[in-house]
Amino acid sequence: MGVLTVIEVSGDLTAARRSALAAELAQAGGAVLLRIASAGLPEAELGVAAAVAEVAALCEAIENRTAAVVAVLSGQVRGAALELALAAGARVARQGAAFGFSDAGLGLVPGAGATQRLPRLVGAAEALRMLQDGAEVDAVTAFATGLVDALAEGDGVQDAVRLAGALPLRKGIRDGRAYLATVAAARGAARTPAQARIVDCVEAALMLPHGPGLAFERVTFEDLCASAETQGLLHARRAFAVAADAAVPVARLGIWGAAAPAVGLAVAALRAGLEVQLAAESREAVVKALADVAERQEAEVQAGRMLPEAREAEWARLLPQVGAAGLAGVDLTVMTEAGAVAGPRLAYGVALADVPVLTRFESLAEIAANGAAPDHVARGAGLARALGWVPVVTRQGGPVVLRLATALAEAVAWVEAQAAAQDAGRGVGRAALAQSLAAQGIAGEGAARAGVADGIALRCLAALANEGARLVGEGIAPSAAHVDAVAIAAGLMARWTGGPMHQANRRGLMVLRRDLRGWAADDAALWTPAPLIDALIAEGRGFT
Template sequence: MTALTDMADLTLEDGIAVITIDNPPVNALSQGVRQGIKDGVEKCLADNAVKAIVLICAGRTFIAGADITEFGGAPKEPGLHETLDRMENADKPIVAAIHGTALGGGLETALCCHFRVCDSGARFGLPEVNLGLLPGAGGTQRLPRVVGAEKALQMMTSGVQIGAEEALATGLVEQIVDTDLRSGAVAFAHEVVASGQPLQRIRDRDDKLQSARGNPGLFDEFRKSIARKTRGFLAPEYNIRCIEAAVNLPFDEGIAVEQKLFMELMSGPQSRAQQYFFFAERQAAKIPDVPRDTPERPINKVGVIGAGTMGGGISMNMANVGIPVIIIETQQEALDRGLGIIRKNYENTAKKGRISADDVETRCGLITGSLDMQDLADCDLVIEAVYESLDLKKEIFTKLDGIVKAGAILASNTSALDINQIAAVTARPESVIGLHFFSPANVMKLLEIVRGDHTAKDVIKTSMSFAKRINKVAALVGVCPGFVGNRILFQRQAQAQQLIMEGALPHQVDKVLVDFGLPMGAFQMSDLAGLDIGWNKQASNGATIRDMLCEADRRGQKTGAGYYDYDENRTPSPSALVEKIILEFSAKDGIDRRVVSDQEILERCIYPMINEGAKILEEGIAIRASDIDVVWVYGYGWPLYRGGPMHYADSIGLDQIVATLRKYAEATGDATFEPAPLMVKLAEAGQGFSSL
């Protein structure tokens, strides 16, 4: 064996050279890997004893992508293009032997080999779109030549991976090796040499492109099919343009298009935001004061109190990963209704082909119901998911404390209430934590984990690990009204209400927020949630616009009317009645209505959110600015290509945010615009939240 670099070595087996990459954990294309491949290929080409080359990886995977830590830094030689060109233009066969995942630059490396074999568990993909990029080492030009333009469009605009069988069917690999991959790849290389097969350079192929050339409407039709999902993102469109170039231009001209568009994305704000968020999500899992070796409490059975929308959705998360769940209700009718909705949800998922009929029965079989809280006695985790009443939650936790076994975790799904007050009614405040799921709980990825003053570190560690186990992204936060997500949301909603009093209308405010990239506006969100949440019919006296709407039975989408009028498909349209109510309220308060610009709407809705985020950081409610961004991207649909409110603030400049807030504070007399001291300090130092 010859060491090529500290990440690659070379062995010769009966005329077949084997270059092995060993760069744990995922064999990323670091400088040492690129150098090892290039040097290894050159050694083999110069050695008459070498008849063919096998490229294989040690560890659990083939090359799973570029080394993202090199992004933005000075290029390190050799570049990936140089390395891949040396492979593709070799005059001896190179066989890629693939296990685990061949992703991004890893798949591009495999595409520059003359042949590809894999084991049955291998997966393949070009996920660069998820970082706001496109494959920049020829992948946009080679993949369509192998799998066809339609399949390349699907893979590259979504980042979706395909398995070994599909790779074989599309021609991406020549063979699935059923035996040992290394020996199978060496045997395949011997067959290639013995048969005298010509070397297959993918760049020279165009047979798989012919159908696309004969279908000029293919690309526009595809754009329409993904328009809603990719709204606002540049990278999917740029990937499409590259595949168009592969179909319509010679290879080298297509590569030139790829390079031009890659550099535009790489230097643009969207890719910076998406790369930032890639690391932010991973950073959120690290809790500075909870050591990695902190023991975890076992969770083998979960109890959920409440079979409503939240309780049912929470329970589905457990059943989806094989954890038995018992749901507690106070009335049989409510329990039956909740269990029925869960089954219906699973059956609808099965109809869409996402799970099998057997999966439906297995998951429903893991969820049982009861009217007796004593049945929670043997649960390892109990999650309370009743409506937002502190008194009710305290009553439930008092009972739980006397029922559930020692060592069990008691959690509340509250979205805003004080976890410390809830914990105080128990004899085990160290075992109490907030697990704030977002609706619909079986769909939304965020889990806001709320630590109380006395929550034990092993409970925090267990909860963070449990979130990952049920396929959630967790962010740890502290106790305050609304925690992180809703506390920031309150600021936006308050400004939206004020803006319609001063001269804007709901549809104008919402359009600005949707154009910014949010999935819906402030008033659309209110209508979806229901205007009557927290509204008391008996106490209502028409004091607010919301009171007036609820009193008129305009309670949101569920009643067909709220801030908007809704048709039978729940499509909103501006309401003349709501406009009349708003104008009357403005007049009653002595407000002279004026034209409110879109820019003012955007600044007054977004900048107070950022300001509240700064206060949250000052108070230690969030560990990092990036954790706030994780909450808002996964919990509220903040556009990923803007990175989250705190990253967005940094991209604008905190000095500009501070100056604009002060302008509105002076113009409105509203103290909520007064910039947070932390943000002022950072702005004066020329720094951003990322410096913390």
């Protein structure tokens, strides 16, 4: 086989790493072993056409080498990094490796060849499952489906050398009729534009030669990149990354209190795999709380949503305590009532000075820093993540979610009042109002993801953006991204909209101000433009 060049591909595939990888591939004289342990492109370059084009060029350089290229995969190999692996002649998976694509969740198709190469390895059904649904695949499943060619023993080098000597391996689509039947079924089940376009690309893998298939995928990717829905989804992802701030993992949770909020939190934390120390002032209160936890767990078992063995495992992680001293050593204590508790604390349902305050709304966990130590705030964000909630860190003076929800409710009430004042035959009924809002992703997920918002939706969008501008201007929301993250996580706006501040930027702040000034006579408190809007227009900037 001659000289074997080993190239490391780890961490984010930044512009510098992509350039270095291209140079290393060009300089390699013989067979190449790619050690890949990467989750793909950096967050800021997701959906950036130029970055994806560079990854596509790397994939073609790997695929077109005359000497063998084998990839050894470990850890989380996702997105663009997995596309590099698909371009290799063979793949070896180390123990614990996992693979996946998240493009569809961002309104995209992969842009570096995955829709063409993956079906040729695993068939249409498995390719569509991974590409459309974002399903993660472990090493054993990857081997069973043909995504990887061997499971590594040790570091995988010897397996890679063996496969390199056996290339080319036998690959290809074997049953075209079954393939097309799978594609047809997937097209009928597609729920989003991205999922439908993924089906088109996977079909092209069968119907077109490899080169034109890659070109078809590229055009599809660029087309989706320019869509309003994709831009909204990408903005939402970045907004959540900004708004969560730092997060410190929490493994051992303390809960102070024994009423319903404490019991509900204990049940959720146990289900998430945390160790829970539940404490209260009196033994009677602790006993009552334990009984409530047991009752909820038994209901889950009886309903078939929990196995008895799982209940016993959860119960073993629940440690009852009497008095605050029993909370020593926990990573974070959630205060559901006032008490003399030391260490990192988070207030939930109770107001405490200099303690972060958690407000829960739908999947949102808004954490108001409240002047607390950054470490305490970060632990609160870590707890929210562990429980499957979306953490958004704000400042004192909110909660932001309540202010936004109130503004939306007032705008809807104004529209309803105007409708009621009109002729019954010409008025806007509740069903029509809800449909109009949902079509624009306001307080619901509508099917109509394109087109121009009507007057009703524009009023509501403007009310949300105006209140968001007030929150940023008052220093309660650290940035417009925080407002968007809160609005989306709380269900006030659909994820694909990108949130009210993103929508305002798309229309333009001068247009927003014009509308608000025109409506201010109707309700000055609701529609008068926030001072921040004037300031940003004067500076030629949008919401950031």
